[in-house]
Amino acid sequence: NAGVTQTPKFRVLKTGQSMTLLCAQDMNHEYMYWYRQDPGMGLRLIHYSVGEGTTAKGEVPDGYNVSRLKKQNFLLGLESAAPSQTSVYFCASSLRDRGRPGYEQYFGPGTRLTVT
Amino acid sequence: GEDVEQSLFLSVREGDSSVINCTYTDSSSTYLYWYKQEPGAGLQLLTYIFSNMDMKQDQRLTVLLNKKDKHLSLRIADTQTGDSAIYFCAESLGGTGTASKLTFGTGTRLQVTL
Numbered sequence: 001n002a003g004v005t006q007t008p009k010f011r012v013l014k015t016g017q018s019m020t021l022l023c024a025q026d027m028n029h030e031y032m033y034w035y036r037q038d039p040g041m042g043l044r045l046i047h048y049s050v051g052e053g054t055t056a057k058g059e060v061p062d063g064y065n066v067s068r069l070k071k072q073n074f075l076l077g078l079e080s081a082a083p084s085q086t087s088v089y090f091c092a093s094s095l096r097d098r099g100r101p102g103y104e105q106y107f108g109p110g111t112r113l114t115v116t
Numbered sequence: 117g118e119d120v121e122q123s124l125f126l127s128v129r130e131g132d133s134s135v136i137n138c139t140y141t142d143s144s145s146t147y148l149y150w151y152k153q154e155p156g157a158g159l160q161l162l163t164y165i166f167s168n169m170d171m172k173q174d175q176r177l178t179v180l181l182n183k184k185d186k187h188l189s190l191r192i193a194d195t196q197t198g199d200s201a202i203y204f205c206a207e208s209l210g211g212t213g214t215a216s217k218l219t220f221g222t223g224t225r226l227q228v229t230l
Contacts, residue, residue: 004158040124040222041222042120042204042220042221042222042223043159043204043220044220045217045218048217058217090158090159092158092159104149104161104164105159105161105218107158107159107160108158109156109157109158110156110157110158
């Protein structure tokens with residue numbers, strides 16, 4: 001049982017390049033989330049998904065797209081990377097209700113992305 | 117709006133107690149959480165408290181909630197070097213489906229010295 005895994009762990013992009021971050025979970029969780037973590041700002045929700053084939057915007061969705069074609073995978077795409085997207089990206093998953101104890105979010109180890 | 121604030125850094129000696137503080141602004145929060153982030157890792161849930169409780173104790177951890185002042189604290193007794201990490205508080209409005217979400221604080225880095 002690997003929990004939540006993220007690929008890749010590190011990446012350096014040039015401005016304007018595109019890339020996809022992959023998140024996978026093997027806990028059969030319905031909900032999945034993408035966050036970014038910036039110094040002094042805590043975690044901010046980018047997009048989330050409440051089930052296969054569905055996605056929704058979080059707090060800071062601009063510049064990102066997501067897809068959830070399979071229940072166990074949640075992809076985060078950057079179509080045209082900008083230096084402001086330099087951050088650490090965390091994926092998380094949870095059972096159905098993400099606000100309640102017992103349905104806590106399980107986090108992946110993170111992807112450190114640098115855009116030059 | 118929702119805003120969760122924490123001090124950025126705390127240094128304690130091994131064996132002492134650590135107290136990490138958090139203030140939040142949304143009075144309708146139903147659950148408040150403490151997460152721990154070790155270097156190079158994701159966040160891990162430590163403990164939580166329901167908003168109608170004042171205190172919760174879980175082994176070395178004590179959570180205190182002052183709902184009137186919207187103040188949450190995490191006390192770690194007998195702090196060990198393995199407790200060195202970043203601690204995040206988070207609030208949730210509860211509910212079900214797409215209505216609920218977590219708002220995280222900025223994180224407090226706890227440094228434990230010998």
